[in-house]
Amino acid sequence: MISLRQLTKTYGRGHAAVTVLDHLDFEVPTGRIAAVVGPSGAGKSTLAQCINLLERPTSGAVVVNGEELSGLPEKRLREARRRIGTVFQSSSLLSRRTAAENIALPLEYLGVTPGEARARVAELLDRVGLSDKAGHYPFQLSGGQAQRVGIARALALRPSILLADEATSGLDPETTRSVVGLIRQLRNDLDLTVVFITHEMDTVRQVADTVARLDHGRIVEQGDLVELLTSHTSLLGRSLQPRRGHAGPEAGTRTWYVTYDSTDVPGDWIQRLTGDLGAVVHLLGASVETVHGVNTGSATLGIGTDDDARVHGALARYGLSGTPDGGGGSRSHQFLTAEAVLEDVA
Numbered sequence: 001m002i003s004l005r006q007l008t009k010t011y012g013r014g015h016a017a018v019t020v021l022d023h024l025d026f027e028v029p030t031g032r033i034a035a036v037v038g039p040s041g042a043g044k045s046t047l048a049q050c051i052n053l054l055e056r057p058t059s060g061a062v063v064v065n066g067e068e069l070s071g072l073p074e075k076r077l078r079e080a081r082r083r084i085g086t087v088f089q090s091s092s093l094l095s096r097r098t099a100a101e102n103i104a105l106p107l108e109y110l111g112v113t114p115g116e117a118r119a120r121v122a123e124l125l126d127r128v129g130l131s132d133k134a135g136h137y138p139f140q141l142s143g144g145q146a147q148r149v150g151i152a153r154a155l156a157l158r159p160s161i162l163l164a165d166e167a168t169s170g171l172d173p174e175t176t177r178s179v180v181g182l183i184r185q186l187r188n189d190l191d192l193t194v195v196f197i198t199h200e201m202d203t204v205r206q207v208a209d210t211v212a213r214l215d216h217g218r219i220v221e222q223g224d225l226v227e228l229l230t231s232h233t234s235l236l237g238r239s240l241q242p243r244r245g246h247a248g249p250e251a252g253t254r255t256w257y258v259t260y261d262s263t264d265v266p267g268d269w270i271q272r273l274t275g276d277l278g279a280v281v282h283l284l285g286a287s288v289e290t291v292h293g294v295n296t297g298s299a300t301l302g303i304g305t306d307d308d309a310r311v312h313g314a315l316a317r318y319g320l321s322g323t324p325d326g327g328g329g330s331r332s333h334q335f336l337t338a339e340a341v342l343e344d345v346a
């Protein structure tokens, strides 16, 4: 488990002082993957550096499995860092070392014997599916393979916490999916606690158990991923929904923005809604996906009735909530982009 207690980081002094993390409280139980999202400048990188103890917090505590690491003297801090493995954005491999030699680096610093290091590196290469790339140099690896080597290196010293700082940023969607799958697999196998810092909402939906939104140096909203995705009142949940466009309405219909507001929306809800309302229901756009076994998503409909109360009632019957276009819905009821929602709240 990792626990951040009243974590504060201030750069500079006096009039020039900037408080980037402001008495932030955050906890990730053992074996869970917590995504941290937030707008540019919210303090995500600073948070990552305080978690892996590359930066000392100005005040507050970083506690791992009950032990406060942030207050340790320098020598013990070096040892404490071993409990937190970090994967960075560009895997930051040394170009003159092979994949195996890069993974061995933390073991060499620790003074592990060459024989032990070889065995551990072979095991780690196997875990990340790259046993056949041991002798390859970084320029001979794809972006996804390099990131896998970075993950293996982060795990070399058997940390209990894995910190991923924009670890999939810059990777294509297919490679991201495979790296995310690996992280979830490693979490399962090694009971890792994972803090996954990212600005990519699509990745959050694939990787996270829980999501926290950082803003102005504090966690301002957090929750279980599926609960957030099925809550029409959560701005964070809305910002997690995929972005999409939709077709224009046909004459005689009104546009409705509909979200899955329950974990058991029936698959044939559009058909049932049409029957209930006795009116046309045109599908103008939709994005539905299964997240951790639950169907979540949103749709834009053109509905051929002006009886809003009946539409609200019918939607609620199937675990959906909706807002008609121009029907007094606030901006937050429309499908905003992730950035717009995050800025809206800022």
Ligand SMILES: Nc1ncnc2c1ncn2[C@@H]1O[C@H](COP(=O)(O)OP(=O)(O)OP(=O)(O)O)[C@@H](O)[C@H]1O
Pocket: 011, 012, 018, 020, 038, 039, 040, 041, 042, 043, 044, 045, 046, 047, 199
């Ligand atoms: N060493 C430093 N000295 C002074 N200010 C800093 C320092 N590092 C970061 N900051 C300031 O802290 C704030 C948060 O920066 P940080 O890089 O943590 O945000 P971020 O959420 O990671 O942003 P992005 O998504 O754009 O990378 C910014 O206003 C930045 O200028």
